[in-house]
Amino acid sequence: MNVGLCEMHSVICSTAVAPNLSGRRSKVRNPNQLRVKSSLLIQKQDTQLAEPLSDSVSVSRRLILLRHAKSSWANRSLRDHDRPLSKSGKEDAVRVSRKLQELGWIPELILSSDAARTKETLKIMQEQVQELVEAEVHFISSFYSIAAMDGQTAEHLQKVICRYSKDEILTVMCMGHNRGWEEAASMFSGASVELKTCNAALLETAGKSWDE
Numbered sequence: 001m002n003v004g005l006c007e008m009h010s011v012i013c014s015t016a017v018a019p020n021l022s023g024r025r026s027k028v029r030n031p032n033q034l035r036v037k038s039s040l041l042i043q044k045q046d047t048q049l050a051e052p053l054s055d056s057v058s059v060s061r062r063l064i065l066l067r068h069a070k071s072s073w074a075n076r077s078l079r080d081h082d083r084p085l086s087k088s089g090k091e092d093a094v095r096v097s098r099k100l101q102e103l104g105w106i107p108e109l110i111l112s113s114d115a116a117r118t119k120e121t122l123k124i125m126q127e128q129v130q131e132l133v134e135a136e137v138h139f140i141s142s143f144y145s146i147a148a149m150d151g152q153t154a155e156h157l158q159k160v161i162c163r164y165s166k167d168e169i170l171t172v173m174c175m176g177h178n179r180g181w182e183e184a185a186s187m188f189s190g191a192s193v194e195l196k197t198c199n200a201a202l203l204e205t206a207g208k209s210w211d212e
Helices: 087-103 116-128 130-134 142-146 153-164 180-189
Strands: 006-012 027-035 041-048 059-067 109-113 136-140 171-176 200-207
Touching: 059 180, 087 116, 087 200, 109 116, 109 142, 109 153, 116 130, 116 171, 136 153, 142 153, 142 171, 153 171, 153 180, 171 180
Parallel strands: 059 171, 109 136, 109 171
Antiparallel strands: 006 041, 006 200, 027 041, 059 200
Protein backbone atom coordinates (compact mmCIF):
# COMPACT_ATOMS: atom_id res chain seq x y z
CA MET A 1 0.00 0.00 0.00
CA ASN A 2 1.57 3.26 -1.09
CA VAL A 3 -1.04 5.99 -0.66
CA GLY A 4 0.32 9.49 -0.38
CA LEU A 5 -2.72 11.74 0.14
CA CYS A 6 -4.47 11.05 3.43
CA GLU A 7 -6.70 12.68 5.99
CA MET A 8 -7.69 11.85 9.54
CA HIS A 9 -11.40 11.17 9.90
CA SER A 10 -11.43 10.59 13.65
CA VAL A 11 -9.77 8.66 16.43
CA ILE A 12 -11.45 6.48 19.03
CA CYS A 13 -9.99 6.44 22.55
CA SER A 14 -6.81 8.29 21.68
CA THR A 15 -5.17 11.30 20.12
CA ALA A 16 -3.64 11.05 16.67
CA VAL A 17 -2.84 13.05 13.56
CA ALA A 18 -3.32 12.75 9.85
CA PRO A 19 -1.79 9.56 8.41
CA ASN A 20 0.52 9.48 5.45
CA LEU A 21 1.42 6.03 4.21
CA SER A 22 3.93 7.13 1.59
CA GLY A 23 6.19 9.10 3.91
CA ARG A 24 5.05 12.57 2.77
CA ARG A 25 3.54 14.64 5.57
CA SER A 26 -0.03 15.91 5.47
CA LYS A 27 -0.91 19.29 6.98
CA VAL A 28 -3.35 19.10 9.89
CA ARG A 29 -5.48 22.06 10.96
CA ASN A 30 -8.28 22.84 13.41
CA PRO A 31 -8.02 19.83 15.77
CA ASN A 32 -11.05 19.38 18.03
CA GLN A 33 -11.17 17.02 20.99
CA LEU A 34 -14.27 15.63 22.69
CA ARG A 35 -13.69 14.03 26.06
CA VAL A 36 -16.20 11.41 27.13
CA LYS A 37 -16.65 9.39 30.30
CA SER A 38 -14.00 6.78 31.15
CA SER A 39 -10.88 6.60 28.99
CA LEU A 40 -12.67 7.05 25.68
CA LEU A 41 -11.51 10.02 23.63
CA ILE A 42 -12.56 11.02 20.14
CA GLN A 43 -10.60 13.50 18.08
CA LYS A 44 -11.66 14.86 14.71
CA GLN A 45 -9.31 16.73 12.43
CA ASP A 46 -9.60 18.41 9.04
CA THR A 47 -6.62 18.23 6.70
CA GLN A 48 -5.29 20.14 3.74
CA LEU A 49 -4.47 17.71 0.93
CA ALA A 50 -1.16 18.34 -0.77
CA GLU A 51 -2.48 18.08 -4.34
CA PRO A 52 -5.83 17.45 -6.09
CA LEU A 53 -7.19 13.94 -6.60
CA SER A 54 -8.88 12.71 -9.76
CA ASP A 55 -12.56 12.09 -9.04
CA SER A 56 -12.79 9.66 -11.93
CA VAL A 57 -10.13 7.23 -10.71
CA SER A 58 -9.84 7.64 -6.95
CA VAL A 59 -12.14 6.28 -4.27
CA SER A 60 -12.10 6.74 -0.52
CA ARG A 61 -10.14 4.03 1.31
CA ARG A 62 -10.15 3.68 5.08
CA LEU A 63 -7.76 1.96 7.48
CA ILE A 64 -8.55 1.20 11.13
CA LEU A 65 -5.56 0.52 13.38
CA LEU A 66 -6.98 -1.05 16.55
CA ARG A 67 -4.97 -2.13 19.56
CA HIS A 68 -6.47 -5.05 21.52
CA ALA A 69 -8.48 -4.41 24.69
CA LYS A 70 -6.87 -4.59 28.14
CA SER A 71 -5.74 -8.09 29.11
CA SER A 72 -5.71 -9.87 32.46
CA TRP A 73 -2.61 -10.85 34.44
CA ALA A 74 -4.57 -12.91 36.98
CA ASN A 75 -3.11 -16.22 35.81
CA ARG A 76 0.67 -15.76 35.84
CA SER A 77 1.24 -19.25 34.50
CA LEU A 78 -0.15 -18.31 31.08
CA ARG A 79 2.14 -17.36 28.23
CA ASP A 80 1.82 -13.73 27.15
CA HIS A 81 0.30 -14.94 23.88
CA ASP A 82 -2.49 -16.74 25.77
CA ARG A 83 -3.64 -14.06 28.21
CA PRO A 84 -7.42 -13.32 28.11
CA LEU A 85 -9.12 -9.95 28.47
CA SER A 86 -9.80 -8.36 31.83
CA LYS A 87 -13.30 -7.25 32.85
CA SER A 88 -12.58 -3.66 31.86
CA GLY A 89 -11.07 -4.86 28.60
CA LYS A 90 -14.28 -6.67 27.69
CA GLU A 91 -16.28 -3.54 28.44
CA ASP A 92 -13.99 -1.42 26.26
CA ALA A 93 -14.34 -3.91 23.38
CA VAL A 94 -18.10 -3.43 23.53
CA ARG A 95 -17.71 0.35 23.51
CA VAL A 96 -15.29 0.51 20.60
CA SER A 97 -17.45 -1.78 18.44
CA ARG A 98 -20.50 0.40 19.03
CA LYS A 99 -18.54 3.56 18.30
CA LEU A 100 -17.26 2.16 15.00
CA GLN A 101 -20.84 1.29 14.08
CA GLU A 102 -22.03 4.75 15.08
CA LEU A 103 -19.37 6.39 12.89
CA GLY A 104 -20.10 4.06 9.98
CA TRP A 105 -16.59 2.60 9.98
CA ILE A 106 -17.33 -1.09 9.42
CA PRO A 107 -14.44 -3.04 7.85
CA GLU A 108 -14.96 -5.46 5.01
CA LEU A 109 -11.57 -7.04 5.76
CA ILE A 110 -10.18 -7.71 9.24
CA LEU A 111 -6.53 -8.68 9.71
CA SER A 112 -5.84 -9.67 13.32
CA SER A 113 -3.06 -10.97 15.50
CA ASP A 114 -3.67 -14.55 16.59
CA ALA A 115 -2.99 -13.76 20.27
CA ALA A 116 -5.82 -14.75 22.62
CA ARG A 117 -6.53 -11.20 23.79
CA THR A 118 -6.82 -9.92 20.22
CA LYS A 119 -9.09 -12.78 19.16
CA GLU A 120 -11.29 -12.19 22.21
CA THR A 121 -11.49 -8.47 21.44
CA LEU A 122 -12.73 -9.29 17.94
CA LYS A 123 -15.19 -11.91 19.20
CA ILE A 124 -16.81 -9.43 21.57
CA MET A 125 -16.98 -6.81 18.84
CA GLN A 126 -18.66 -9.29 16.50
CA GLU A 127 -21.23 -10.11 19.19
CA GLN A 128 -22.17 -6.44 19.27
CA VAL A 129 -22.12 -5.61 15.55
CA GLN A 130 -23.47 -8.10 13.01
CA GLU A 131 -21.61 -6.46 10.12
CA LEU A 132 -18.31 -7.45 11.73
CA VAL A 133 -19.37 -11.10 11.51
CA GLU A 134 -19.86 -10.64 7.78
CA ALA A 135 -16.36 -9.24 7.25
CA GLU A 136 -13.56 -11.38 5.80
CA VAL A 137 -11.21 -12.28 8.68
CA HIS A 138 -7.62 -13.52 8.65
CA PHE A 139 -5.53 -14.19 11.75
CA ILE A 140 -1.92 -13.18 11.08
CA SER A 141 0.57 -14.81 13.45
CA SER A 142 3.33 -12.38 12.48
CA PHE A 143 1.32 -9.44 13.87
CA TYR A 144 2.15 -10.66 17.40
CA SER A 145 5.91 -10.91 16.90
CA ILE A 146 6.45 -7.95 14.56
CA ALA A 147 4.92 -5.55 17.09
CA ALA A 148 7.88 -6.16 19.42
CA MET A 149 10.45 -5.27 16.75
CA ASP A 150 11.54 -1.65 16.49
CA GLY A 151 10.41 0.20 13.38
CA GLN A 152 9.20 -2.79 11.35
CA THR A 153 5.44 -2.83 11.89
CA ALA A 154 4.39 -0.12 9.42
CA GLU A 155 6.08 -1.74 6.43
CA HIS A 156 4.81 -5.17 7.47
CA LEU A 157 1.23 -3.90 7.73
CA GLN A 158 1.45 -2.43 4.25
CA LYS A 159 2.63 -5.74 2.80
CA VAL A 160 -0.04 -7.80 4.57
CA ILE A 161 -2.84 -5.41 3.59
CA CYS A 162 -1.77 -5.54 -0.05
CA ARG A 163 -1.62 -9.34 0.10
CA TYR A 164 -5.14 -9.85 1.43
CA SER A 165 -7.10 -6.85 0.14
CA LYS A 166 -8.90 -6.43 -3.17
CA ASP A 167 -9.60 -3.17 -4.97
CA GLU A 168 -13.31 -3.41 -4.14
CA ILE A 169 -12.53 -3.54 -0.39
CA LEU A 170 -12.70 0.03 0.89
CA THR A 171 -12.29 -0.39 4.67
CA VAL A 172 -9.65 -2.56 6.36
CA MET A 173 -9.10 -3.08 10.09
CA CYS A 174 -5.76 -4.29 11.47
CA MET A 175 -5.82 -5.50 15.09
CA GLY A 176 -2.63 -5.92 17.05
CA HIS A 177 -0.25 -4.81 19.77
CA ASN A 178 2.08 -2.12 20.99
CA ARG A 179 4.73 -1.01 20.62
CA GLY A 180 4.31 -1.77 16.92
CA TRP A 181 0.82 -0.38 16.39
CA GLU A 182 1.78 2.91 18.01
CA GLU A 183 4.95 3.10 15.91
CA ALA A 184 3.02 2.34 12.72
CA ALA A 185 0.44 5.04 13.43
CA SER A 186 3.25 7.49 14.15
CA MET A 187 5.15 6.58 10.98
CA PHE A 188 2.04 6.85 8.82
CA SER A 189 1.22 10.26 10.29
CA GLY A 190 4.67 11.76 10.67
CA ALA A 191 4.00 12.67 14.31
CA SER A 192 3.93 10.98 17.70
CA VAL A 193 0.72 8.98 18.24
CA GLU A 194 -0.30 7.27 21.48
CA LEU A 195 -2.51 4.16 21.28
CA LYS A 196 -3.59 2.79 24.64
CA THR A 197 -5.47 -0.50 24.93
CA CYS A 198 -8.61 -0.58 22.78
CA ASN A 199 -7.58 2.63 20.98
CA ALA A 200 -8.50 2.81 17.31
CA ALA A 201 -7.01 5.25 14.81
CA LEU A 202 -9.30 5.85 11.83
CA LEU A 203 -7.31 6.82 8.74
CA GLU A 204 -8.80 7.86 5.41
CA THR A 205 -7.26 8.47 2.00
CA ALA A 206 -8.15 8.27 -1.68
CA GLY A 207 -6.66 6.08 -4.39
CA LYS A 208 -7.27 3.62 -7.21
CA SER A 209 -6.16 0.62 -5.16
CA TRP A 210 -4.41 -0.38 -1.95
CA ASP A 211 -1.10 -1.08 -3.69
CA GLU A 212 -0.94 1.62 -6.36
